[in-house]
Amino acid sequence: MQSSIQTRTWEVRDLGLIDYDAMYQIQRQCVDEVLQGGRQRLLLCEHPAIITLGRMSNEMHIIDRQGIKQAGIRVVSIDRGGDVTLHAPGQLVVYPILDLVVYGRDLKRYLYKLEQVAIDLLNSLGIVANRISGKTGVFSGPDKIVSLGIGVRRWIVFHGMAINVNTDLALFDLIKPCGLDVRMTSIADIKGERIAIEEVKENFIRCFGHRFDAPAQGLPR
Amino acid sequence: MSMLILPELGEGIEKATVACWHYKEGDGVQKGDDVVEVVTDKASFNIASEASGILRKILVKDGEQANIGAALGIIESS
Numbered sequence: 001m002q003s004s005i006q007t008r009t010w011e012v013r014d015l016g017l018i019d020y021d022a023m024y025q026i027q028r029q030c031v032d033e034v035l036q037g038g039r040q041r042l043l044l045c046e047h048p049a050i051i052t053l054g055r056m057s058n059e060m061h062i063i064d065r066q067g068i069k070q071a072g073i074r075v076v077s078i079d080r081g082g083d084v085t086l087h088a089p090g091q092l093v094v095y096p097i098l099d100l101v102v103y104g105r106d107l108k109r110y111l112y113k114l115e116q117v118a119i120d121l122l123n124s125l126g127i128v129a130n131r132i133s134g135k136t137g138v139f140s141g142p143d144k145i146v147s148l149g150i151g152v153r154r155w156i157v158f159h160g161m162a163i164n165v166n167t168d169l170a171l172f173d174l175i176k177p178c179g180l181d182v183r184m185t186s187i188a189d190i191k192g193e194r195i196a197i198e199e200v201k202e203n204f205i206r207c208f209g210h211r212f213d214a215p216a217q218g219l220p221r
Numbered sequence: 222m223s224m225l226i227l228p229e230l231g232e233g234i235e236k237a238t239v240a241c242w243h244y245k246e247g248d249g250v251q252k253g254d255d256v257v258e259v260v261t262d263k264a265s266f267n268i269a270s271e272a273s274g275i276l277r278k279i280l281v282k283d284g285e286q287a288n289i290g291a292a293l294g295i296i297e298s299s
Contacts, residue, residue: 055260081262082263105229108231152266
């Protein structure tokens with residue numbers, strides 16, 4: 001929802017299904033562009049199956065190394081906060097490349113806003129979603145549906161959020177997601193039917209705009 | 222001399238852990254280079270050097286915690 005005094009200061013780019021490494025390079029490039037005064041971006045994509053280890057990862061949270069090997073899934077260490085997570089087709093991954101100077105130089109507040117976008121999105125799809133105190137992410141009841149982890153360079157944020165839409169949830173058995181004893185769920189799992197990821201993307205962009213469109217005036221750089 | 226200071230990262234964040242140094246003691250760094258990466262719960266944050274020079278001393282090592290406002294390292298300006 002965009003009122004007349006709000007303006008969109010970011011540009012959407014949908015990369016579709018894209019290799020994790022290629023997407024990481026695009027993220028880095030976008031961070032450099034924002035640092036040089038270019039437009040902020042909202043990057044959307046899906047990844048082929050991959051397990052990523054954030055800076056706080058514990059190797060013990062990789063549960064089934066044999067299964068990972070048999071499935072041909074790569075495990076990579078990356079420069080985001082948080083523990084281990086998994087990406088796979090059917091999961092909407094969003095990478096906002098934003099200047100957090102504009103949004104108040106507050107990592108917690110940014111993550112909270114990002115969680116709120118996910119809650120708004122799930123509500124818009126008829127799913128009741130919630131936070132759980134002390135656990136970053138978004139849950140449906142006790143089950144986790146959205147995972148977050150970010151990196152920041154000179155207050156430009158990258159990495160972001162993974163929303164399970166039609167994800168093969170059995171893949172999460174290979175790891176202990178975010179180091180939590182939690183069941184992972186998805187939009188399809190909750191609704192009992194697959195949902196077009198394009199519809200989720202459209203809703204996401206709208207919900208993101210509602211929380212992240214900036215005042216038209218007084219945008220510091 | 223220029224200090225690499227752990228900046229305020231947001232309300233309620235009082236500490237961060239050094240995840241890794243991108244340079245070692247004695248290395249030359251340029252102004253604006255990311256020198257050290259710290260982590261809070263779900264975020265990694267790079268701290269850039271405010272001056273060109275030599276990374277003279279690492280005060281907080283990988284895996285160690287520091288309070289907001291603490292000096293993590295010393296850059297000897299060139």
